[in-house]
Amino acid sequence: MGRSCVPHQVRRLVVLDTGELDISVGLGHLPVATTYPYQINHLPDYIPADQTPIPVGLNSEPDLERILQLQPDLILGSRSVHGHLYPILSRIAPTVLSERIGVSWRDNLQLFARALQQEQKANDWLTGFEQQCQRINALYIQKGRPSVSVVRSMQDHVRLYLQDTFIHTLLDQCGIRRPDNQDIKGFATRLRSPAQIRQLEGELILLSEYSPELGSMIRQWQGTGFWSLLKGRIIPVDDHYRMLGIGPLAAEQVLHDLEAIIRAYTPSS
Amino acid sequence: MLTRHHPEATAASGLFNLIRQYAIWLVLVTVLLASMLLSLLAGYPQLSLADLYLSLVSDTPSIQQSIQKPIQQLVLTELRFPRLIAGLLTGAAMGCAGFLLQRLSQNPLTSPSTLGVTQGSALALVLVFILGIEMSPVMRFSAALIGALFAGGLLLVLMLANRQRNDTSTLILLGALMASFFAALTTSMLLLEQHAINAIRFWLSGSLAFVPAELLPVLALICLSCFSVSYLMLPGINLVTTGEAKASSLGISPIRVYLVVLVLILLLTGASVAVTGPILFTGLVVPHLARLLVGVKASAHLSASLLLGAIMMTLADGLTRWVAPETPASPSIPMAIIGAPWFMWLVYQRYRT
Known part of the structure; x- marks a missing residue:
């Protein structure tokens, strides 16, 4: 420019x-x-x-x-x-x-x-992430590589995050498998009806809410019979650094959480 | 010979009229059933008649058995039936409110939305939402009713203050003014509080998407009792509109009739806005169309308004979901496509001389 x-x-x-x-x-x-x-x-x-x-x-x-x-x-x-x-x-x-x-x-x-x-600092961050991702990947393989679905509840719809997102770049770096319907090009798939609930499916479902105080679509869905159709494990995660922050500080937190989530995961028999 | 033919001819035309009347009711009921079917089957996912049959014959335990298609059953029980009931009730409520207004004002241009009652009700709901008050069903209905009451009351005060020019044209102008005033207030409030915009935008254009099931009993209670009282009020409305003096001489207080009917209109409008958001034009088009179909006899006119209101709402809602199942538009859009030209045509008819 x-x-x-x-x-x-x-x-x-x-x-x-x-x-x-x-x-x-x-x-x-x-x-x-x-x-x-x-x-x-x-x-x-x-x-x-x-x-x-x-x-x-x-x-x-x-x-x-x-x-x-x-x-x-x-x-x-x-x-x-x-x-x-x-x-x-x-x-x-x-x-x-x-x-x-x-x-x-x-x-x-x-x-x-x-x-x-501050080029040195940037490089330090990136090498740090690379090492942490390798650690998470080793752990992830031990746990049998469960697929990870990324769901964000907005006020009037529910989003599935696809490949062209901050969160996917981190999951991808850790070698984490995404459900087929989320492992595609694009930013997000927007869902508006609980009848589409099966599209949320994954062995692990990371769920964040944009603004629970001002209304969150997923809460309405949770009140319906559709909710029981979900088989995956639902893990509430913080919306602020997962979705709003797009930088090293947020990445650090996301990877920290991710490591804990994978560590705690026990594959269902 | 000619004189003998005459009574036969009138008898024949009387019979023809009777058949015509029955045919109209038959058509109305058939169209209602067809639009109910459309509303149940259209949308995401599209359902078949077999799905509908299954969910009607099977009770809860056997839904568990027919596990191969539970999502279709859930769609019907959790989404489509509540939505259908809400559509039928709010449509009939708007038809009824429009009927009462047009009957009392003896003017086909009046309706809850052209007089600003709908917009006033919506404004109150937006206010509650922005203030961050918990939207319980009771809160939702109370806010909508208070908004409708405020708008209706303000209009009444303005009309009373303006006694010397107390005609329906003034009422319609004032109403239109209030409608745009309330709509402008709502817009500016949303602009000031951008956080609310996304959550409210969809509802504000009028929507039957995801009607919470806990609203339905209250809605049904308000609507059904208002419909019954409306039938009871018909003789009173007739007398008042033929002449206040005559009504008083028969022991009917015109003020009481006006007040009861006003309360009915506000209750019906508030209740439907609380559930669907402001859906304009139903209350305007329906009573007028009903009168064209079944004539001016009050009870037939009211029944046809209820039926047509229910038809228009379910049909508009079903059609939008049939056209775009995944991202359906608001049922307000087909309503406005019919309603806006209808309104202009009515204005043209009335004021062309």
Whole structure:
């Protein structure tokens, strides 16, 4: 989109989405300001921020005037969400946008690490993950390679996460088998009726809820007779780092949980 | 000879009329049954008549036995039957509310949605949702009823305050104004509270998807008692609309008739909005169409309005699921396709001179 001349020492960093937030905190840079995820209205709980960054609007609609007032020296975002704002953003401060979000998080980590001059830290993260994934894989093979279904309950539908997602990149790195209907290209399959409940099936079903307070579709399904048709083991997982956070801090938590889940799993005879 | 032919001719045409009347009722009932069938079978998954037969003949233990197809049985018992009952009741309720309004105002342009009662009810429900109050069935019905009561009451106050221009045209204009005012308030509230948008968006366009079964007994109770009281009120409505003085002289208080009918309209509208969300135009089209079919006699007009309301709702719901089983549109869409031109045609008819 253009060349950005990034400063040597970034002091006033602004990030435009949760993925960028996760990556920059993971690289040791607490941003001065961040957008908030659409609909959640607060930072993902797992981000260890001792000083809360200033909120600058929603991730899809950053508050440009507020950002200008903050006089940042670097802005991080993604082309898929903020590409149309690049001409304005780049006049406020040097702006680095990743090509995509989610599935490309490892590339994003390395790109932003270059902008923040923390390439060593990024590499440490990635090697750490590789080692942990090998450990999980060994454990997983011992347990007979159960298939893992990833289900996220939204307010008005239930999603199955497919190959082009953050969570799949981690499961894939650990060599974990997905159910056939989820091991396909694409982001997510959206289900609207409990009559489709069998599509959730897997030996392990990781279930997260986007916003239980404001209504979660799966709770309605749980009240019906369809629910008893599910044979797999249902494991509730945290939505914040599994789905919202797309970076090393979230990956660390996901892998930590995954290891515990696989360890606790006993194949049914 | 000619004079002798005349009575025979009227007798023949009387007989013809009688047959015509019976034929209309027969057609209405047949269409109702057909749309009920469509509503039960269409959707994801599409069911066959055999599935329906199986679930009707087998009681719970034998469902366990016919384990090869339990999902079809579950779809019928858990989703389709509650949905059908909700559709029949809310459709008939909108038909009944529209009938009462059009009968009392003697104007085919009035209906709960063109007067803003439906929108007021929806506004109250959105408010409850945004405030994060637990949506129990009781809360749901109370909020919808209070919203309807507020909208109806406001309209009444405005009409009373405006005594010198107290005609139905003023009522319709005021109603349309209130309807857009409430809809605008709902929209701005949703914009302020973006968290609620996704959960509410679908419901706000009107939907029978996933009607919680625990709402049905309350809905049935409200609807069936309102229908019965409506039949009882017919003589009163007739007298009041033919002349308030005459009604008073016969010992019927016009105010009481107006009040009871108003309460019926609000109860019926609130109850259906609580279950399906705002579905516009049913209350407008149904009573008018019913009058075209069966004539002005009050009891026949009411019965036809109930039947037609139930037909339109189940048919609209069934059709949308038949067209797109996995991602069905809201039944409001076919309603609006029929209802909006219908409304414009009525306005044109009324005001073309």
